[in-house]
Amino acid sequence: MPADGWVTELHDNGDTYVGECKDSKRHGQGTYTFRDGDTYIGEYHEGLRSGNGKMIFVKGCSYLGEFKDGKCHGHGVFVFADGGKYEGQFKDGFRDGEGVFHDAAGRRISGIWRADEFVKKVEADPDRQDDPNQRQTDQPAEADDQRYVD
16 A cells, blocks of 8 residues: 555455555545445544544445544434434444434434433433333444444
8 A cells, every 4th residue: 555645445355445545544535335335434544534424334324423543433423224313422433422312203312322322311302202222223333343443
Protein backbone atom coordinates (compact mmCIF):
# COMPACT_ATOMS: atom_id res chain seq x y z
CA MET A 1 0.00 0.00 0.00
CA PRO A 2 1.36 3.48 -0.82
CA ALA A 3 2.35 5.63 2.15
CA ASP A 4 0.19 8.60 1.15
CA GLY A 5 -2.57 9.48 -1.30
CA TRP A 6 -5.64 7.91 -2.78
CA VAL A 7 -5.68 4.10 -2.75
CA THR A 8 -7.74 1.10 -3.77
CA GLU A 9 -7.31 -1.97 -1.56
CA LEU A 10 -8.58 -5.36 -2.69
CA HIS A 11 -8.40 -7.86 0.16
CA ASP A 12 -8.13 -11.64 -0.22
CA ASN A 13 -11.39 -12.09 1.73
CA GLY A 14 -13.33 -9.98 -0.81
CA ASP A 15 -13.43 -6.72 1.17
CA THR A 16 -12.44 -3.48 -0.61
CA TYR A 17 -11.36 -0.01 0.46
CA VAL A 18 -11.23 3.07 -1.74
CA GLY A 19 -10.04 6.27 -0.14
CA GLU A 20 -7.29 8.31 1.40
CA CYS A 21 -4.20 6.86 3.00
CA LYS A 22 -1.46 8.40 5.14
CA ASP A 23 1.62 6.64 6.53
CA SER A 24 0.29 3.33 5.10
CA LYS A 25 -2.98 3.61 7.09
CA ARG A 26 -6.52 4.58 6.10
CA HIS A 27 -6.69 8.26 6.95
CA GLY A 28 -9.19 10.86 5.67
CA GLN A 29 -12.29 10.03 3.59
CA GLY A 30 -12.92 6.51 2.39
CA THR A 31 -15.36 3.75 1.57
CA TYR A 32 -14.92 0.23 2.93
CA THR A 33 -17.15 -2.48 1.48
CA PHE A 34 -17.31 -5.87 3.17
CA ARG A 35 -17.64 -8.96 0.98
CA ASP A 36 -21.27 -9.41 2.11
CA GLY A 37 -22.17 -5.90 0.92
CA ASP A 38 -22.17 -4.01 4.23
CA THR A 39 -20.52 -0.63 3.59
CA TYR A 40 -18.91 2.13 5.64
CA ILE A 41 -18.58 5.58 4.07
CA GLY A 42 -16.82 8.24 6.06
CA GLU A 43 -13.77 9.41 7.92
CA TYR A 44 -10.76 7.43 9.08
CA HIS A 45 -8.01 8.40 11.48
CA GLU A 46 -4.82 6.35 11.65
CA GLY A 47 -6.51 3.27 10.19
CA LEU A 48 -9.72 3.36 12.25
CA ARG A 49 -13.22 4.67 11.56
CA SER A 50 -13.18 7.98 13.43
CA GLY A 51 -15.17 11.16 12.85
CA ASN A 52 -18.41 11.27 10.88
CA GLY A 53 -19.59 8.35 8.81
CA LYS A 54 -22.37 6.06 7.72
CA MET A 55 -22.58 2.29 8.04
CA ILE A 56 -25.09 0.63 5.71
CA PHE A 57 -26.01 -2.99 6.41
CA VAL A 58 -27.42 -5.33 3.75
CA LYS A 59 -30.04 -6.45 6.31
CA GLY A 60 -31.70 -3.05 5.76
CA CYS A 61 -30.48 -1.11 8.79
CA SER A 62 -27.99 1.76 8.96
CA TYR A 63 -26.07 4.03 11.32
CA LEU A 64 -25.28 7.68 10.59
CA GLY A 65 -23.19 9.58 13.07
CA GLU A 66 -19.93 9.80 14.92
CA PHE A 67 -17.30 7.08 15.20
CA LYS A 68 -14.28 6.77 17.48
CA ASP A 69 -11.63 4.06 17.36
CA GLY A 70 -13.68 2.06 14.85
CA LYS A 71 -16.95 2.07 16.83
CA CYS A 72 -20.17 4.10 16.96
CA HIS A 73 -19.32 6.74 19.54
CA GLY A 74 -20.92 10.13 20.13
CA HIS A 75 -24.19 11.30 18.59
CA GLY A 76 -25.81 9.10 15.96
CA VAL A 77 -28.95 7.67 14.43
CA PHE A 78 -29.43 3.91 14.05
CA VAL A 79 -32.30 2.94 11.74
CA PHE A 80 -33.57 -0.64 12.13
CA ALA A 81 -34.68 -2.80 9.20
CA ASP A 82 -38.32 -2.59 10.38
CA GLY A 83 -38.26 1.23 10.22
CA GLY A 84 -37.75 1.86 13.92
CA LYS A 85 -34.91 4.15 14.91
CA TYR A 86 -32.81 5.27 17.84
CA GLU A 87 -31.32 8.76 17.90
CA GLY A 88 -28.96 9.71 20.67
CA GLN A 89 -25.65 8.95 22.30
CA PHE A 90 -23.44 5.94 21.60
CA LYS A 91 -20.35 4.75 23.44
CA ASP A 92 -17.96 2.00 22.30
CA GLY A 93 -20.48 0.70 19.74
CA PHE A 94 -23.53 0.64 22.03
CA ARG A 95 -26.45 2.95 22.82
CA ASP A 96 -25.21 4.74 25.91
CA GLY A 97 -26.51 8.02 27.31
CA GLU A 98 -29.61 10.00 26.41
CA GLY A 99 -31.60 8.99 23.39
CA VAL A 100 -35.00 8.67 21.77
CA PHE A 101 -36.29 5.39 20.38
CA HIS A 102 -39.10 5.37 17.79
CA ASP A 103 -40.61 2.01 16.90
CA ALA A 104 -41.95 1.21 13.43
CA ALA A 105 -45.48 2.18 14.52
CA GLY A 106 -44.30 5.68 15.46
CA ARG A 107 -44.42 5.28 19.24
CA ARG A 108 -41.47 6.83 21.04
CA ILE A 109 -39.64 6.65 24.29
CA SER A 110 -37.03 9.07 25.58
CA GLY A 111 -34.60 7.85 28.12
CA ILE A 112 -31.18 6.76 29.24
CA TRP A 113 -29.34 3.73 27.87
CA ARG A 114 -26.23 2.04 29.32
CA ALA A 115 -24.26 -0.51 27.29
CA ASP A 116 -27.23 -0.96 24.90
CA GLU A 117 -29.74 -1.54 27.72
CA PHE A 118 -32.62 0.83 28.44
CA VAL A 119 -32.32 1.94 32.08
CA LYS A 120 -34.51 4.98 32.68
CA LYS A 121 -37.42 6.74 31.04
CA VAL A 122 -36.90 10.49 30.80
CA GLU A 123 -40.36 11.66 29.73
CA ALA A 124 -43.73 10.00 30.05
CA ASP A 125 -45.29 8.61 26.88
CA PRO A 126 -48.72 7.09 27.63
CA ASP A 127 -48.84 5.38 24.21
CA ARG A 128 -45.67 3.40 24.89
CA GLN A 129 -46.41 0.07 26.60
CA ASP A 130 -43.56 -2.19 25.51
CA ASP A 131 -39.97 -2.42 26.68
CA PRO A 132 -37.39 -1.21 24.11
CA ASN A 133 -34.95 -3.84 25.42
CA GLN A 134 -37.10 -6.54 23.81
CA ARG A 135 -35.89 -5.28 20.39
CA GLN A 136 -32.61 -7.15 20.16
CA THR A 137 -32.41 -7.78 16.41
CA ASP A 138 -30.21 -5.76 14.07
CA GLN A 139 -28.41 -4.00 16.94
CA PRO A 140 -25.46 -1.65 16.31
CA ALA A 141 -21.98 -3.15 16.21
CA GLU A 142 -21.23 -5.31 19.23
CA ALA A 143 -17.79 -6.01 20.66
CA ASP A 144 -17.92 -9.72 19.71
CA ASP A 145 -18.58 -8.93 16.04
CA GLN A 146 -15.05 -8.00 15.06
CA ARG A 147 -16.06 -7.27 11.48
CA TYR A 148 -17.46 -3.90 12.54
CA VAL A 149 -14.65 -3.07 14.94
CA ASP A 150 -11.43 -1.86 13.34
